Amino acid sequence: MALSGVEIFKLLPKTNCKKCGFPTCLAFAMKLAQRQATLDACPDVSEEAKKVLGEASAPPVRPITFGSGEKAVKMGEETVLFRHEKKFVNPNAFVLEIRDTEEDATVEAKIDAVLNSEINRVGQLLRIDGICITNESGDGGKLGAVAEKVATKAPEVPVIVNTESPEAAEAALKHFTGKGAILYGVTEGNAEKMAEVAKAHKATVGVKAEGLEALSALTEKVKGLGVEDMVIDGGARRAGEILEQNTLIRRAAIKKSFKALGYPVINFAQREDGMYEALVAGLGVCKYGSIVVVSSAEKWKNLALFTLRQNIYTDPQVPMQVEQKIYRIGEPTADSPLIITTNFSLTYFIVSGEIENAKVPAWLAVMDCEGLSVLTAWAAGKFTGAKIANFIKESGIEEEVSHRELIIPGYVAILSGTIEEKLEGWKVTVGPREANAIPNFLKQKVA
Amino acid sequence: MGYEAVKESFSGGVFPVRIGKEKEEVFGGENTLPFHKFEGEVPNRPLIAYEIQDVAPEEWPETVRTVYEGVSEDPVKWARHCEEELGARAIALRLVGTHPDGKDLTAEEAVKTVTSVLEAVKAPVIILGSNHVEKDSEVLPRVAEAAKGYNCVIGKAQEANYKTIAAAAMANDHKLIAMSELDINLSKQLNILLTQMGFAKEKLITDPMCSALGYGLEYTYSVMERIRLAALAQNDEVMQPPMLGDVGMYVWKIKEVQAPEEVLPEWGSVEERGILWEALTATSLMLAGAELLIMRHPKAVEMVEKFVDELI
Numbered sequence: 012m013a014l015s016g017v018e019i020f021k022l023l024p025k026t027n028c029k030k031c032g033f034p035t036c037l038a039f040a041m042k043l044a045q046r047q048a049t050l051d052a053c054p055d056v057s058e059e060a061k062k063v064l065g066e067a068s069a070p071p072v073r074p075i076t077f078g079s080g081e082k083a084v085k086m087g088e089e090t091v092l093f094r095h096e097k098k099f100v101n102p103n104a105f106v107l108e109i110r111d112t113e114e115d116a117t118v119e120a121k122i123d124a125v126l127n128s129e130i131n132r133v134g135q136l137l138r139i140d141g142i143c144i145t146n147e148s149g150d151g152g153k154l155g156a157v158a159e160k161v162a163t164k165a166p167e168v169p170v171i172v173n174t175e176s177p178e179a180a181e182a183a184l185k186h187f188t189g190k191g192a193i194l195y196g197v198t199e200g201n202a203e204k205m206a207e208v209a210k211a212h213k214a215t216v217g218v219k220a221e222g223l224e225a226l227s228a229l230t231e232k233v234k235g236l237g238v239e240d241m242v243i244d245g246g247a248r249r250a251g252e253i254l255e256q257n258t259l260i261r262r263a264a265i266k267k268s269f270k271a272l273g274y275p276v277i278n279f280a281q282r283e284d285g286m287y288e289a290l291v292a293g294l295g296v297c298k299y300g301s302i303v304v305v306s307s308a309e310k311w312k313n314l315a316l317f318t319l320r321q322n323i324y325t326d327p328q329v330p331m332q333v334e335q336k337i338y339r340i341g342e343p344t345a346d347s348p349l350i351i352t353t354n355f356s357l358t359y360f361i362v363s364g365e366i367e368n369a370k371v372p373a374w375l376a377v378m379d380c381e382g383l384s385v386l387t388a389w390a391a392g393k394f395t396g397a398k399i400a401n402f403i404k405e406s407g408i409e410e411e412v413s414h415r416e417l418i419i420p421g422y423v424a425i426l427s428g429t430i431e432e433k434l435e436g437w438k439v440t441v442g443p444r445e446a447n448a449i450p451n452f453l454k455q456k457v458a
Numbered sequence: 459m460g461y462e463a464v465k466e467s468f469s470g471g472v473f474p475v476r477i478g479k480e481k482e483e484v485f486g487g488e489n490t491l492p493f494h495k496f497e498g499e500v501p502n503r504p505l506i507a508y509e510i511q512d513v514a515p516e517e518w519p520e521t522v523r524t525v526y527e528g529v530s531e532d533p534v535k536w537a538r539h540c541e542e543e544l545g546a547r548a549i550a551l552r553l554v555g556t557h558p559d560g561k562d563l564t565a566e567e568a569v570k571t572v573t574s575v576l577e578a579v580k581a582p583v584i585i586l587g588s589n590h591v592e593k594d595s596e597v598l599p600r601v602a603e604a605a606k607g608y609n610c611v612i613g614k615a616q617e618a619n620y621k622t623i624a625a626a627a628m629a630n631d632h633k634l635i636a637m638s639e640l641d642i643n644l645s646k647q648l649n650i651l652l653t654q655m656g657f658a659k660e661k662l663i664t665d666p667m668c669s670a671l672g673y674g675l676e677y678t679y680s681v682m683e684r685i686r687l688a689a690l691a692q693n694d695e696v697m698q699p700p701m702l703g704d705v706g707m708y709v710w711k712i713k714e715v716q717a718p719e720e721v722l723p724e725w726g727s728v729e730e731r732g733i734l735w736e737a738l739t740a741t742s743l744m745l746a747g748a749e750l751l752i753m754r755h756p757k758a759v760e761m762v763e764k765f766v767d768e769l770i
């Protein structure tokens with residue numbers, strides 16, 4: 012259970028030495044209670060207090076790192092139920108399942124699909140984060156063989172080993188020792204042996220039970236076996252059950268600080284129909300899944316799911332934005348066209364992408380509008396004729412280009428008069444409305 | 459310490475809205491968060507309406523235009539096709555042809571289209587203007603009158619034209635969509651204005667404004683979640699009408715549903731991409747609280763219905 016500020020205060024040294032950066036122990040205690048400070052800021056806290064407070068001040072959903080190295084994924088640490096309250100912290104991982112009954116060619120193709128899944132969207136590199144190797148055959152040798160293939164072909168990709176057999180687990184996990192793998196399939200029946208295997212290979216444990224009561228009992232048991240890092244599954248497979256369990260788990264962790272369910276959740280979204288499967292995976296993205304397992308990774312499906320994850324995990328208070336400046340697209344010269352837009356990331360990346368598609372080098376003037384899109388910024392009075400004129404004057408672009416022509420977005424055609432008035436000697440050209448018409452527009456312009 | 463489920467029950471609920479004449483449909487009516495059947499009542503599934511237009515859909519991208527080839531030149535054929543072949547539970551007829559920048563069709567022409575579609579189908583009909591503030595306040599009152607007795611949904615009333623449109627919907631016994639721009643306060647204010655002029659809040663549908671996956675979806679999603687929490691937890695009556703997700707129109711104009719695979723191989727097949735884009739936008743908004751959805755692609759609708767089956 013979470014402790015109040017006063018309860019925490021009682022455990023502190025009460026010397027008011029200020030080494031934590033706060034004026035008094037009480038002030039520090041209050042910040043700890045609000046999770047706005049961490050205990051390690053106080054150098055003098057007793058070991059006993061550390062133990063009590065450490066338990067209480069730990070984030071409600073335990074942080075877990077899946078994988079290692081550059082492709083490692085952070086999970087957990089969530090603090091709210093709704094994204095408008097506060098940013099969701101760690102985006103879920105998408106994991107592609109490979110079953111050990113699948114033919115070699117399929118296995119190879121799936122590994123390739125993961126390795127080639129990277130897509131750049133709005134400046135972020137997105138990809139299928141991991142591979143789940145499932146022991147469908149029940150045969151440890153088969154699982155080990157697939158594991159070896161994955162370890163060789165995709166050594167950096169985080170891996171889940173999915174089996175309930177400790178022997179099969181050992182055969183597979185030995186290929187991922189110390190690599191932040193997850194051993195999923197720990198149940199009431201096999202917990203002791205599985206915990207041993209997981210510990211030997213420094214793996215996180217994936218526990219599985221039917222229902223949340225059994226699940227909480229099992230996580231406590233596993234913890235008693237000396238394993239701290241877990242991901243949890245209450246057995247939900249149908250969409251309605253996934254929504255229910257994910258919601259109740261998140262509520263228990265956040266509203267009641269119920270530690271036995273304070274772990275990242277793993278959801279299995281696999282369906283026969285790969286397109287339909289994306290809707291179930293989307294439920295995991297929107298509603299508290301930390302790992303979402305899928306059975307296929309078509310490029311169109313990846314793009315849609317990555318985009319959803321990006322949307323749900325953006326900061327609701329601060330739109331994603333880019334720096335105000337004149338960007339060079341290609342290698343522009345003094346004659347190259349000059350285009351203006353706002354600094355909302357999405358707007359910038361769409362427009363710069365289309366200029367690149369045009370293969371016409373250009374100057375792209377990106378104006379600070381607090382991260383708003385063109386029309387929103389215009390409606391909010393941040394993308395006005397006067398402000399644009401000012402920005403162009405101060406940007407120094409007049410020294411870079413020999414012409415005096417500014418291309419503006421079609422949606423704000425209405426601004427051309429004011430800009431020409433305020434920006435002496437300049438001519439305004441109204442571009443197309445939608446960015447996908449930019450390539451043709453630019454090609455005709457320089458032709 | 460043992461596990462205890464943290465369940466929530468609310469004092470407020472969403473109004474159920476019943477539409478249609480020959481065949482009725484009801485949506486809304488729950489007293490819990492979207493699909494939270496484990497702690498409340500969810501008596502009705504969301505209603506998905508197939509979008510059709512008064513003029514041929516020349517601007518729709520190929521993926522969704524071609525599925526209506528041969529019927530989409532004629533709104534009556536198109537509506538029948540949706541009802542009879544695709545099993546549409548509702549039809550959303552958008553009068554885009556009336557837009558002054560387009561064909562600029564007159565209110566008389568709109569009335570003709572509307573009456574012939576109403577006669578052709580049994581399913582409830584949602585009648586939408588062209589989203590031109592002035593033209594809608596000219597056209598929508600006329601079609602609302604012509605549709606009297608059919609218990610339709612009329613849309614959309616906005617801050618700038620709500621009076622005329624709401625008056626017409628009220629006089630002719632229709633339900634009304636109230637649209638504002640992605641802001642819970644604006645949405646609440648418009649609903650208040652409407653109820654102040656005597657429009658029953660139980661006959662409203664709130665449209666907080668849609669946006670497509672990747673193009674502002676997170677804003678619509680969060681505004682919907684906030685409206686729904688206000689309705690349930692604060693028992694705020696003006697926030698209790700069901701919500702609309704006008705999905706098809708926002709999805710089928712973005713680059714992701716149009717760019718061919720030859721140009722962007724890393725995005726994969728354009729057909730599947732487009733269909734999934736529409737379906738995933740719809741399901742995400744349903745999880746945030748939308749109960750009425752307007753969609754275009756039959757495969758997308760089919761998948762969303764299947765997803766609802768799995769949720770309910």
Ligand code: B12
Nearest residue numbers: 352358383384385386387390391419420442445446639674
């Ligand atoms: C999300 C959104 C918001 C978000 C802000 C998101 C953001 N970061 O900007 C929020 C909720 C905060 C918001 C607020 C408001 N919004 Co708003 N919002 C939208 C929405 C749904 C999407 C905007 C978006 O992200 N578009 C995507 C980006 C990429 O588009 P873009 O920047 O315009 O770029 C495109 C083109 O312009 C072109 N392009 C860009 N640069 C260039 C340059 C050149 C040279 C060329 C050729 C082309 C080009 O390429 C891009 C792709 O084609 C639109 C409606 C809609 N569905 O479009 C309304 C919309 C923009 N909002 C509107 C309004 C009125 C407002 C508010 C004033 C009202 C309110 N709700 O309070 C406030 C103002 C904000 C403020 N701070 O005061 C109106 C604007 C009306 C108008 N016609 O002027 C719109 C159009 C809704 C509507 N139909 O009424 N909004």
Ligand code: SF4
Nearest residue numbers: 027028029031036053
């Ligand atoms: S560092 Fe520790 S002892 Fe010193 S004021 Fe802060 S909390 Fe108190």
